Every structure is written in structure tokens, then in C-alpha cells.
Amino acid sequence: MVMIPLPLHHQDTSEFSPVDPSDPTLVHRGEGGAEVRRSILPGGVRVLTEAMPGQRSTTVGFWVPVGSRDEQAGHYGSTHFLEHLLFKGTATRTALDIAQAFDEVGGESNAATAKESTCYYARVLDSDVPMAMEVIADMVTSAVLDPFELEQERGVIIEELNMDADDATEVVHEHFVAKVLAGHPLGRPIGGTPEEIREITREAVLEHYERHYRPSELIVTAAGSLEHDQICSMVLTALADAGWDLDPLAVPEARRSAEPATIESTGGLEVINRPVEQANIIVGCVGITGHDPRRHTLAVLNAVLGGGMSSRLFQEVREKRGLAYSTYSFSATYSDAGYFGMYAGCSPAKAGEVIGLLGAELDRMAAEGITDEELRKAKGQLAGGTVLALEDPGSRMSRLGRAEMVTGEFQDIDESLQRVQAVSAADVQALAAELAARPRTTTVVGPFENVAALGLGG
Known part of the structure; x- marks a missing residue:
């Protein structure tokens, strides 16, 4: 393709504020x-x-x-x-x-x-x-x-x-x-x-x-x-x-509304009967949005609760009790909603016990908080993961796209790390308490004909 110099149309916006006012890009x-x-x-x-x-x-x-x-x-x-x-x-x-x-x-x-x-x-x-x-x-x-x-x-x-x-x-x-x-x-x-x-x-x-x-x-x-x-x-x-109409006066479409949606989740237990060797379990609830300033707190919470081999879920469910090979916590955030969950795969005979343990670990974090040592390790884990991920051009390309679509705010690596470092143990406990208090959804896939087969009652 022949490169043809074309005039650029720059628009002054409040998002992605330039570091040099003389250079709007x-x-x-x-x-x-x-x-x-x-x-x-x-x-x-x-x-x-x-x-x-x-x-x-x-x-x-x-x-x-x-x-x-x-x-x-x-x-x-x-x-x-x-x-x-x-x-x-x-x-x-x-x-x-x-x-x-x-x-x-x-x-x-x-x-x-x-x-x-x-x-x-x-x-x-x-x-x-x-x-x-x-x-x-x-x-x-x-x-x-x-x-x-x-x-x-x-x-x-x-x-x-x-x-x-x-x-x-x-x-x-x-x-x-x-x-x-x-x-x-x-x-x-x-x-x-x-x-x-x-x-x-x-x-x-x-x-x-x-x-x-x-x-x-x-x-x-x-x-x-x-x-x-x-x-x-x-x-x-x-x-x-390609023949697209490139009107020099056109402006980008507005971003999605950041107003949190009202989610009518009532929680409860759902069992999907499948002839599999392992029960797959998720316990969780409605989470936070992608605009919520506590998203860095949620990242720390996830790291402590189920973000690695030293996490609480891994240590309690796998290492101490030998009930699962895979267990972790996770979250997803969107413009107006989000969700949070804890996963484990285990023997069908142990499903009831594992469901109780997942919920108990979230409740314990809500009631007792986390230690200074857990906070330090979680921040180190997040810092290392962030830096290593962004050594790849693909990750940086995706970061730009998500920032433009969701928040309109660019964070360099140092600022991202600073926001994680600013999270306190009290912040984590407060968010854990909020999540633990929300209606809790439990989903199980396994060889169970009904809810009673889990041994948890109706």
C-alpha cells in the first residue's frame, strides 16, 4: 500500500488528557x-x-x-x-x-x-x-x-x-x-x-x-x-x-452509561445433572462495575482468596483437605454490572462439603479480614503479573482498547501499581463483607438428579 500523508483531525476531549498541552495527541x-x-x-x-x-x-x-x-x-x-x-x-x-x-x-x-x-x-x-x-x-x-x-x-x-x-x-x-x-x-x-x-x-x-x-x-x-x-x-x-463516509465533523459514539444496573439476583442453588466424573461448583454473587474505584481492592481480594497456590482457597480446599485439584476465585466487571465467584472441581461425594468451604472462606474474610502478610504478598503478586503481562505488545494493544471503551482513562504501569499499593487491609475486609452479604448463588454441574442429592437439603 502506498503511504499517502493525510491530515489528522484531533478533537480536544476530557478523556486521555495529554501530558503536553502543545501536543494534543x-x-x-x-x-x-x-x-x-x-x-x-x-x-x-x-x-x-x-x-x-x-x-x-x-x-x-x-x-x-x-x-x-x-x-x-x-x-x-x-x-x-x-x-x-x-x-x-x-x-x-x-x-x-x-x-x-x-x-x-x-x-x-x-x-x-x-x-x-x-x-x-x-x-x-x-x-x-x-x-x-x-x-x-x-x-x-x-x-x-x-x-x-x-x-x-x-x-x-x-x-x-x-x-x-x-x-x-x-x-x-x-x-x-x-x-x-x-x-x-x-x-x-x-x-x-x-x-x-x-x-x-x-x-x-x-x-x-x-x-x-x-x-x-x-x-x-x-x-x-x-x-x-x-x-x-x-x-x-x-x-x-473502502468507501466509508469520513465526515471531518463527525464525533465518536458516546461510551456506555456508567450508571450501575439494578440486578434482580435472588441467589439460590442450581444443579445441572451431567454424567461427569467430577462435580464443578461455583459459589458467588453480584460483583462491582468496571467503573467502581474499588476494582483494585477487588484484585487484591481475589489474590488473597483464590489467586494462586498460596491463596486461602488453594490452601484450605486442596492442600489441607485434598478435596480438589483446581480451585480459585474470579471476577468480571462491565460498564454497569459485574459478578464475583469461587470455583472448585471435586468428587461428587464431596460436593456438599466443598460448597460449604467456599462460602466459609468468603465469610471468614468478611468477619476477620486479612493479615498484613497476605496483603503484602497479594500486592507483590499483582505487581509482578501486571508488569510481566504488559511486556507483550498484544496485552498493551488490548489495554488501550479497553481503556478507551470503558473508562476513557489511561493508566500507565506505575500508576496502576500505585493504586494497588494504596489498597489497605480494611478496604479488602469492607469489600469482602459487602460481597458476603449479597444474595449468594451456587451452581453445580455433576451427576446429581436433584438438589437433595448434594446432601444440603432443598
């Missing part, structure tokens, strides 16, 4: 020449980059802030379906052309559908970034959604869902989320159900595509060996070549 400057920049291009397209000196590769992502929660009746599963179909060809490229473009340069390309976003991404050598930009932009702007390919992919997606349905761990997580976020769109499965995929029409998928895949919703992020203005120029050229 500069968000953060780190050591060794690392820089984070943000531009708003014609059409309202947002571009965020993080230059990582010393890298020879670049990871590029095209984000659409639309996920499974945004689907309407008759469109369930369309977001994930569309993710598959964008790799099946455009007006100028076949599916094989798309695959070969990355294979022949040793690159990687993929996509991910989530509850609030979809991302198409690739990692290539810095010299191959123009190709990656051109191909992904072509997929995002000019997918043909060929009827034959759609029917072929319908079968592929159903097989993918069937594979997940055979995995008891996947099943327990899906059922837990559906129950704990009952009545909220976030509770629906990302990929839809096999029945929904069988019934969805090409017209429904096309309507979803045309409604959401447009300049004002598009976010392009890149990290690695790059120059910001060159990335912006590539994006503009690719989108203009």
Missing part, C-alpha cells in the same frame, strides 16, 4: 521513548497507539464496542456469528486470501467476541503493519456475508457451542453467570445457543453489521514498533479506499 510518555498517543480521525474514528522501542513486531486491533449484550430478540448470537463471517471474504479478498496474507509473513490473526465488544487483531513484523492494516480494515468495512459461507459457518459455530456444552467447566460458568445476572443482557451467553444459531437469518446478521460497523464506533489500537502518525495515515487510507 500525546497521552503519556514513559522511559526509553515509550509513548501513548490518541487521535480522533475524520468520521469519528479513534486511534490509540503505544510505541515500544526495541520491539520488532506490532499488534494491531480493530475494536467495535458492541457485544452479545447489545443484541435484540431475533439477533441473539449475531455478534459472534459476524466475527466468524468477517474472515470469510470481502469484495476483493477470499477467505483463503485473508489467511494467506498473514501466513506468508509469519503473522498471527484472530478475533474475540465479548459481552461488550468485538476485536479483530493481528501481530506481525513492523514491516508488515501496512498489510495487516489493509486486510483487517477490508474485513471490517467490506465483508460480503456470502450466503453459502454463512450456512457453512452456521455448522461450525454450532459445533463450537457443542464443544463448550461438553465441557463441564464451561457449563458451570455459563449457568452461574446467567443466574447471578438474571434478567440482565450480560447474563446471556456470548455465542448464543444452538437453537438461536440455527434460527438466525442472514438478514439479521447483516442488519447487525450495518448498524454497528461504522466510523463513529470504530476504535483502532496498536502497540509495538510503530509511529503514531503513520498508523493514523494507514487507517484513513484504508477506510477511505
